[in-house]
Amino acid sequence: MSVTDARGRPLSAQGLAAWLERAGPARARGVVNVALVSDATMRRLNRRYRGVDRVTDVLSFPAAPAPKGRAGEFLGDLAIATGLAGRQARRLGHSTAKELRILALHGLLHLLGYDHQTDLGAMRRLEERLRQRAGLPVGLIGRAGRAGSR
16 A cells, blocks of 8 residues: 555655555455545545535545456555544544544445445444454544534
């Protein structure tokens, strides 16, 4: 996994890549690129790819299915809005580094094909299990059920 800025320059992101490799589900083997971007860049991405003209915290861009015999090499790309991540972290009372982990884990599950809007709770259950194992506070799907969140 690599973590970059919006221009593709490598960032350390406080061990985000190594953490996601350890915390992700066992079947998440392959390359994931994570771009930490400004809120303005995220808004443009959200508008272009989802038709939604607002900033969102994380976007997932799954890779096209790999040719036979090459499964698992490239899972896809994630974009995380650093400004929004920081604001969410402050509002929820934890560090921005934790928030980046929560967002990266959520995005990774989308890259693996999970969709919390259509999968009858499968993504929510997996995110909850992985989040608890990693010692993270409530995940994105859990927040959606809380009043005044997201």
